[in-house]
Amino acid sequence: MRQAPILKPKFRKRQINKAWLPTHIYHAKRAHMTPPSEPLWRMAIPLSPTAKTYRPTHRAGTVRGAIAWDMSYMSTIGLSGPEGSIRNLLASIGVPWAEESTSTGPKASRWLTGTRSWNGWLHEHGTVPKAYIAPATIFWCVHEASDTTKTTDTRRQVMVRIHPSAFFQLWAETLRLSKLQRPVVFVEDLRYEIGSIELAGPAAAEAMIGTLWPSLQDSLHEPDSPSQVLSRLGNVTDASALPAGAMISTETSDPRLHHPPRSKKLNKTETLEAQQSLARLLTEWHVDRTQGPAALFSRQARHDAGHRLPTQKAINRRKSLAPPGEYPAAVEGDPKIPTLVLASRRAAGGTSTGTWTILLPWKCVLPVWYSLMYQPLSTGGNPRLGGLDQRRQLHFESGTPWFPGDYPATPAGAAWNARESTKRHEAWSRRPKGKRIEYESLDLGRGRKGEVGAGWSCEWGLLCGGSEGQSKSDKPVWHIPMHEALQAMRDTGTNSRTEGQQQGDASGLVTVKLTLLTRGVPTTCARVYRLPKTDAKLRAEWLSLLSLSKEKARHKATAVVPPLSRDAPVHERRRQLAASLLEPPAMPQAGDDGYPDTPDPDELLGFVTGGNFNLGEGRGTAIGSLALQRILEQEKHGLGEHERICIVRNVGQSIGRLARWDLV
Known part of the structure; x- marks a missing residue:
């Protein structure tokens, strides 16, 4: 097993039980870090910038700008x-x-x-x-090119x-x-030997191209070479436009030779010819036939790139000898940084752009990072600093589950959820009794008292035949990917499932995206119920609420009555009165006497692992896990359009909200 690199003596005592990222000192001055005695995944990881970043992160990741993360902990x-x-x-x-x-x-x-x-x-x-x-x-x-057989x-x-x-x-x-x-x-x-930087946002490609300057040898290659193709991708605003799983291997020069960076001059794409040229580049993708062996796979190349970087004093000497306003000229002895760029696509139906991942030697991450964070963008500003919270936010807004938090049926996800549950329990215990929610006395209606399970955690054992209070460790659950869940739903009612598949179905969890159909914002640990099966009256009440919400949305989109002026004639006032009488009946609001109660614990379908107001969709959404066995029970009954309708109730509250779930 590889050990963390040894840093300067004055920093060694701070890394007794954890390792630092290559950009730790940069982040420690600008971001909230994990506590010194509580490292995350054996490393000190930035959680969030010190500045307010929730809305700016949404804009930088979807509308304008770029956001960068040091992902060297991967x-x-x-x-x-x-x-x-x-x-x-x-x-x-x-x-x-x-x-x-x-x-x-x-x-x-x-x-x-x-x-x-x-x-x-x-x-x-x-x-x-x-x-x-x-x-x-x-x-x-x-x-290798010589490998013909x-x-x-x-x-x-x-x-x-x-x-x-x-x-x-x-x-x-x-x-x-x-x-x-x-x-x-x-x-x-290869930990601590290969680092990585991840970029997202419409201007991510522009920032990446402005930072990664090709080495002297790569700059002389033909136009279809990987380095030349990479330099022509500055106008790409979405990495999803590239072929699926696209890779570009190149060698770049020391970015300190081009510091401070200048705004990259991009080719204008207003003309039809320029747009067609970019489209041909992305569709033909000459890298498939011109790509050579990636230097990043060579241990010698990684060692040379990290140990032959000149000192900052030598860089400053070369910059002082350069003509005014110009960068130092490249020479034959400049170190070459092996770089590998991976383009990943966004989730289907998501609002965010794809991401760019830059892989390079561990000791070369810091100089590239500094140049990247000071790169001017054509839309104004510089790439934003991102932490773990910003990464989770963009995953949530795009409807993509975040590993490990949204996969509680995996060992890594179970450890994460246990850690977060302990933190929520400690925060709840520190509050005075008069200012905290008493889950045992929660009124759920119809004479039911007490929260379903612990209010600070998700009781997965309740979904697979366990009794209340039985933890996930007592009742093991399994993660079921989307393609296997879809196959199980298609096989419902047949005898084509093997014994192992049936065992996985009985205790399997599937990850879903929940979209609220009415007002409300789901939160972490919210309970997800299916429509009641045994109580026909309660089921009819929820279905009537669903039909009213659809009718109101349809009427609001088609029949918009403009306001009348004070001197409007009588016949127009009568017409407006008649239109108001034809409006659909008002929906019962949450908390009213006519609002339906939440179903019984037997109808529990799953839990929410992360929820909030989605700035990309303008409504409350969530990511959660549902029991596959209970989904298959609904498939057998053939509920039609109501098959994927569920009820979401926030923990500590008695009000449920209608939602729709989709596999992700």
């Missing part, structure tokens, strides 16, 4: 060995494109060639049901990027499977 595992052995190992942990039967398609072939990346879920080998670990990104190193014995290299909370679980599984391969696969821990 873990990287390197695999090297014969191609056949590596593919067998990857197929064992859930990579479908590594299997022989599914590796013939164009997407899989590009991934195996090394010009595309794969994103998906990995699981442990041989478990029933499948024990999913975490989502990961996997990409190959391109073959490609066989399964050809030595290849692969990198696997995964969240640090699931690193040890994947490391142990990969190490075990590598010893079973013949020939053997070598596994390498």
Whole structure:
């Protein structure tokens, strides 16, 4: 296992039980960090900038500007060995494109060639049901140009990027499977050797292009080379416009030679010819045939880039010798920083743009970061600093679950939710008894008293046959990805499910996006109910509320009555009176006597893991987990248009809100 790099002696005592990011000192002056005695995933991670950033983060991520994160805490595992052995190992942990039967398609072939990346879920080998670990990104190193005879014995290299909370679980599984391969696969821990920076927002590509200057050798390449293609992407406002899983490998120069950065001159795209040129670049994508082996896979290249960087004093000397107003000229001995750029697409139907991930050696992250944060943008300002909270916010607004918080059925997600539950319980205990919610005396209507489960946590055991108060550790649950959940819903009513699949269905959780159909804002730990099955009267009340909300929305969109002036004639006043009489009946407001009560605990469907007011949609939304078995029970009854309607009740409150859930 690789150890954290040793820093200056005056900083060593501060890293006894944690490691620092390459940009720790920059963040410590501008952001709220994790407490010194409570590191997150064994590292000191910035949580949020000290300035107010909720609305500015929404604008920078979706409308104007860019936002950047130091993602060097992400873990990287390197695999090297014969191609056949590596593919067998990857197929064992859930990579479908590594299997022989599914590796013939164009997407899989590009991934195996090394010009595309794969994103998906990995699981442990041989478990029933499948024990999913975490989502990961996997990409190959391109073959050498001299390799004309490609066989399964050809030595290849692969990198696997995964969240640090699931690193040890994947490391142990990969190490075990590598010893079973013949020939053997070598596994390498690349933490603290490869760092990364992530960018999001319409101006993210512009900031990235202004920071990554090609090295002297790359600047002389042909127009279709990866470095030249990268320099022409400044006008791209959404990384989703690039091919799925696009990768660009290049070598860049020391950004300190071009500091302070200047606004990048972008090609104007107002003319039809310029727009067509950019469209041809994105559709033809010459990088697929011009991409060479990525220097980032070479240990020697990573070592040289990190240890041959000149001192700041040498940089200042070269800048003083340059002509006024010009950057120092590139020379043959300048260090080359191996860089790999990954473009990821946004979620389907989301409001945010795609993201750009820059992979580079660990010791080269800091100079690139400083140049990036001071890069002027054409829309004004500089890229914004992002922390863990801003990353969760953009995931939430785009309707994308955030790992590990929104996946409580995984070991990493269970640990995160247990940690957050403990913090909420401690905050609740510190409040005086007169100023905190007494969950035991909560009135849920119809003579029911007390909250369902603990008010500061999500009782997942209640969804899988457990009794109230039974924790998730007592009643294990399994994560079910969206494609498996859809297959289970299609197989409802048939006998095609295997014993292992039925076991996973009985205790499986699926991740969903919840959209409120009426007013209200869902919060974390909110309870999600299905429409009542046993109480027909209560079910009819909720369905009538649903029909009233639809009718009111339809009437509001079509029949807008303008206000009348004071001197309006009598016949117009009568016409307006008649129109008001034809309006749909008023909906009962939350808290009124006619508002329906929440269903019984037997109708519990799941819990909310994160909710708030969504600035992108202008309404309350949430991300939660629902019990797959209870969803399949609804599928058997064939509820039609009411199949995905649910009721969301915030913890500590007795009022429910109608919502619609969708698998994500």
